[in-house]
Amino acid sequence: MFGLAQDIAAPASRKVFQQVADTLIPADQPAEFNQAIMEFGAIQCTPVKPDCLFCPLQSQCYAFQHGLISELPVKSKAKAGRTRYFHYFVLQYEDTLYMRKRGPKDIWEGLYDFALHEADSADLPARTVVDTVEALGGRIDLAQVEEPVQSLRHVLSHQKVEARFHPVKLEAPLTPKALATAGLLPYKASEIESLPKSILITNYISNIGF
Numbered sequence: 001m002f003g004l005a006q007d008i009a010a011p012a013s014r015k016v017f018q019q020v021a022d023t024l025i026p027a028d029q030p031a032e033f034n035q036a037i038m039e040f041g042a043i044q045c046t047p048v049k050p051d052c053l054f055c056p057l058q059s060q061c062y063a064f065q066h067g068l069i070s071e072l073p074v075k076s077k078a079k080a081g082r083t084r085y086f087h088y089f090v091l092q093y094e095d096t097l098y099m100r101k102r103g104p105k106d107i108w109e110g111l112y113d114f115a116l117h118e119a120d121s122a123d124l125p126a127r128t129v130v131d132t133v134e135a136l137g138g139r140i141d142l143a144q145v146e147e148p149v150q151s152l153r154h155v156l157s158h159q160k161v162e163a164r165f166h167p168v169k170l171e172a173p174l175t176p177k178a179l180a181t182a183g184l185l186p187y188k189a190s191e192i193e194s195l196p197k198s199i200l201i202t203n204y205i206s207n208i209g210f
């Protein structure tokens, strides 16, 4: 519509498109606008073969007026993403779950998840599970180590997260020292619901029904 030549796949372009969108979104009906745009993109102005002939915006559309329908919008091919293996240790003592707020310089900054061990593979040796739980201030016997209860995949624009969840029932609450070392905090179910979380963590929690 506006003849913008910026690559829509580039994060730096977001500001440009946001500025244009801000001039269009009605403050009192942003949800309706959003729904309308999505339907327009699904039915009329589709990514491949838009139905320009019967488009009500034909006379205002820069791409149509300039013969650039197949050139705009510009979208570069996404780079092959890397796969990361997240092993989450879901430490629980009675009705308390231990969670932590994610730090900067990585995905999901400021969102809450569980104690995380990032590995090179989807499989974690039982010995590593025992060592990780001990490093977190808990205790588990080698014989108690079971397969992760859930495997969830989350695909982001430049990386894929393969997550494995290892629930660990603790026999005693984590000490303040262990909490500080692991950056964890104790939460009850009602508190967890209101914490900001990634879709991955939200899905896990709703699957286990904590």
Ligand code: SF4
Pocket: 001, 044, 045, 046, 050, 051, 052, 053, 055, 056, 057, 058, 061, 062, 063, 064, 069
């Ligand atoms: S004229 Fe074609 S390219 Fe332009 S908005 Fe309509 S359907 Fe999309």
